[in-house]
Amino acid sequence: MIRKTGTRPPDRADRRVRAAPAVVLGVLCLALTGCASAPSIDPAHAMARADLGMQAPATTFADFPKAPQDPAPNAETDGVVLHVKQDIAVYETPNGAVFARLPATQLDNPTWVPVIAERGRWAQVLLPSRPNGASGWVRTDGQVERARSPYDVDVDIDARRLRVRKDGAAIGEWVVGVGAPDSPTPRGRTFIMAAIEETVTRFSPIILPLGVHSETFSTYGGGPGTVALHGWPDPSVFGQASSDGCVRVPNDALRLLTTLPLGTLVHLR
Structure with a gap:
C-alpha cells in the first residue's frame, strides 16, 4: 500500500499537511517497469x-x-x-x-x-x-x-535537469532521470498534486504525484498512469532517459521538493 504524507501548504498559513489514511496510486514509478x-x-x-x-x-x-x-x-x-x-x-x-x-x-x-x-x-x-x-x-x-506559492519547479527534459526556483531565483539544480524514448515524460505545465509515502518497494521514501499523465500508458500498476517526481536508489539513472515517464531525482533534490507547497507549478519543458 501507499500512504500519503504531508507537504507544506502555501505561504499564507505555513502549516504542514498531516499524514492521512492509506491510498493506492498506480504512478509510473511503481513495479520498476485568505478567502471568506x-x-x-x-x-x-x-x-x-x-x-x-x-x-x-x-x-x-x-x-x-x-x-x-x-x-x-x-x-x-x-x-x-x-x-x-x-x-x-x-x-x-x-x-x-x-x-x-x-x-x-x-x-x-x-x-x-x-x-x-x-x-x-x-x-x-x-x-x-x-x-x-x-x-x-x-x-x-x-x-x-x-x-x-513563491516556488516553481522547472524540468528541462532534453537536458535532463531539474531546477527549483523561489520568486524566480534558483535555489537548487540537479541532473535527473526522465522518460525513455518509448515512454517519454509529457511536456507542459502541471503542479504538485499530492505527497505519498511509499511503503511497498521503498525505492523512494516520498512520491510526489503531478497533475499530468503518461501519453504512452492509459493505465499503469493498477492506476491511471500518473506521472510523479520521486527518488531512485541507483544514481546511474540520473542523466538518463530510462524511466516509464516519471522524473527520477537525487535524494537531496527530493528533500527540497517535499517541502514545497501543494499546488506549486511544475514546468515539464
Whole structure:
C-alpha cells in the first residue's frame, strides 16, 4: 500500500499537511517497469451547487476530453493557488456549463490547484485529470482559500535537469532521470498534486504525484498512469532517459521538493 504524507501548504498559513489514511496510486514509478465564503449566491451558482453530486470528480483517475485546454502551457504564473475546502463546480467558461466537480481532497491530500488566469470572481485552474493540460473555471467567492506559492519547479527534459526556483531565483539544480524514448515524460505545465509515502518497494521514501499523465500508458500498476517526481536508489539513472515517464531525482533534490507547497507549478519543458 501507499500512504500519503504531508507537504507544506502555501505561504499564507505555513502549516504542514498531516499524514492521512492509506491510498493506492498506480504512478509510473511503481513495479520498476485568505478567502471568506460568499455573502450571497446567484441563482445559476445555486443550481450548479445543487447539481454538484451528479458531476464526475476531477481527480487523477478522471478523463474530461472536452475540458478547456491550458491556453499557454509554457507560460509562467504569479504563483496564486487555490485551496478547495469543499467540493466545488468546474465550469467550461465563466458562467458557462458545469462539466465536473473539484473535490476537496486528492489522494487524501487537501486539494490545491494553480491559477493560470483570472476574470473577476472567476479563476481558471489546472486540473489533475486527463487529458494533459485540462483546465476549468471555478468561482473564487465560495469554498476556496487563496494563497501564493513563491516556488516553481522547472524540468528541462532534453537536458535532463531539474531546477527549483523561489520568486524566480534558483535555489537548487540537479541532473535527473526522465522518460525513455518509448515512454517519454509529457511536456507542459502541471503542479504538485499530492505527497505519498511509499511503503511497498521503498525505492523512494516520498512520491510526489503531478497533475499530468503518461501519453504512452492509459493505465499503469493498477492506476491511471500518473506521472510523479520521486527518488531512485541507483544514481546511474540520473542523466538518463530510462524511466516509464516519471522524473527520477537525487535524494537531496527530493528533500527540497517535499517541502514545497501543494499546488506549486511544475514546468515539464
